[in-house]
Amino acid sequence: QVQLVESGGGLMQAGDSLKLSCAASGRSFSSNAMGWFRQAPGKEREFVASISAGSVRKSYADSVKGRFTISRDNAKNMVYLQMNSLKPEDTAVYYCAARLAALATSVSRYDYWGQGTQVTVSS
Numbered sequence: 001q002v003q004l005v006e007s008g009g010g011l012m013q014a015g016d017s018l019k020l021s022c023a024a025s026g027r028s029f030s031s032n033a034m035g036w037f038r039q040a041p042g043k044e045r046e047f048v049a050s051i052s053a054g055s056v057r058k059s060y061a062d063s064v065k066g067r068f069t070i071s072r073d074n075a076k077n078m079v080y081l082q083m084n085s086l087k088p089e090d091t092a093v094y095y096c097a098a099r100l101a102a103l104a105t106s107v108s109r110y111d112y113w114g115q116g117t118q119v120t121v122s123s
Helices: none
Strands: 002-007 010-013 018-026 033-039 046-051 058-060 068-073 078-083 092-099 117-122
Touching: 002 092, 018 033, 018 092, 018 117, 033 068, 033 078, 046 068, 046 078, 058 068
Parallel strands: 010 117
Antiparallel strands: 002 018, 018 078, 033 046, 033 092, 046 058, 068 078, 092 117
C-alpha cells in the first residue's frame, strides 16, 4: 500500500506561482513513477505531469508545458508540482498518484491516489 497526501493548494490570481507537495508513505517510494492529475468541476480527471522513479523521464500535458515543473525527492518521499503563470483554466482539484511501474500519463494506469488539494485561480 502507498498513502499519498497533497498539500499547498489555495486561492491564487492569474499570473501567480504555486507549489504543490505530495507526501508518500508505505511501499518503496523510489520505485514508483509518480503523477499529478487534476479535475475541474463537471470535467473528467486529466493528466498534468508525471515523473519516473529516478527522475530521468518527465512528461507534461500540452496545456501546462513550459509553465509547470514536476520534481521529486526520493530521500524525503516527496513529489512536487511547481506551477507558474497560473491561469483561471488551471482551477481544479489536483491529485497526486503513484504507479508501481514505469511512467504513464493515463488515469487508469495509476494504482494509488491522494485526496486532492484545491487550486483556484481568479482572473
